[in-house]
Amino acid sequence: MNLSRLVRSASSLAALFPSPCVSCGGARPGVTNGALCRKCQSQIEFCPKNICCVCGAPLEFDYEIETGETYKCGECIARPPRYEELRFAMVYSGPVRELFHAFKFQSQRRLAAPLAALGQGALAPWLREWPDAVIIPTPLAMRKLYTRGYNPSYLLAKILADMAGLKVAEGALRRIRPTTPQFGLNSAQRVKNVKGAFEVHSPKSIRGRRVIFFDDILTTGATIRECCKTIKKAKPKALRVATLCRVADV
Numbered sequence: 001m002n003l004s005r006l007v008r009s010a011s012s013l014a015a016l017f018p019s020p021c022v023s024c025g026g027a028r029p030g031v032t033n034g035a036l037c038r039k040c041q042s043q044i045e046f047c048p049k050n051i052c053c054v055c056g057a058p059l060e061f062d063y064e065i066e067t068g069e070t071y072k073c074g075e076c077i078a079r080p081p082r083y084e085e086l087r088f089a090m091v092y093s094g095p096v097r098e099l100f101h102a103f104k105f106q107s108q109r110r111l112a113a114p115l116a117a118l119g120q121g122a123l124a125p126w127l128r129e130w131p132d133a134v135i136i137p138t139p140l141a142m143r144k145l146y147t148r149g150y151n152p153s154y155l156l157a158k159i160l161a162d163m164a165g166l167k168v169a170e171g172a173l174r175r176i177r178p179t180t181p182q183f184g185l186n187s188a189q190r191v192k193n194v195k196g197a198f199e200v201h202s203p204k205s206i207r208g209r210r211v212i213f214f215d216d217i218l219t220t221g222a223t224i225r226e227c228c229k230t231i232k233k234a235k236p237k238a239l240r241v242a243t244l245c246r247v248a249d250v
């Protein structure tokens, strides 16, 4: 059998036997995005409309914000963050949580594309507001990069940047000391864990430029705050933060 016939039969086999849904395990032909079945996709909670115009936190009132109206949450009024705006695409819950788990902790690198595609609708138009910006993903410690084989934040940032037509500066920021994984630590431990853990490796790619820092999941924001503090030292023209998911009860 020649190669093109082999490829054709492999893709028809894939169509006949689609991968099971990563979340519910259902082997249904409804798996449309290479990861989740239609039912699981319908359970995804996307970023709501009523959010703080700075940190993106959902606001606690139920009337619709009219176009052009902006509100800040109490936290951003009391302690303005170092970035101008933060936006997220989805709430870290249900099928999205399962998908992330498989992507980050079960070495399923292929899930970067469907994950990024789920966040595209919410994030890509906002990323395109700064067409000259450079995206800087959360750096991974070298040792972790060797054992896992990929940096989840970089893979997601690269796909989203390609969708929005922006560049990624992978090595602009780096870790200068090992940290323990943030999950399982409380808020104060998380702050301590990442304090002084990053440095700007390539000031040239930051100074005077619009920068969008990208992290895959926002939990307490300790990593984002520390990375923004470090990036600001290299004097960007402006700084935003993008994250694919936000834990609901930050």
Ligand SMILES: [Zn+2]
Pocket: 021, 022, 023, 024, 025, 026, 036, 037, 038, 039, 040, 041
């Ligand atoms: Zn499913």
Ligand SMILES: [Zn+2]
Pocket: 052, 053, 054, 055, 056, 057, 072, 073, 074, 075, 076, 077
């Ligand atoms: Zn806020």
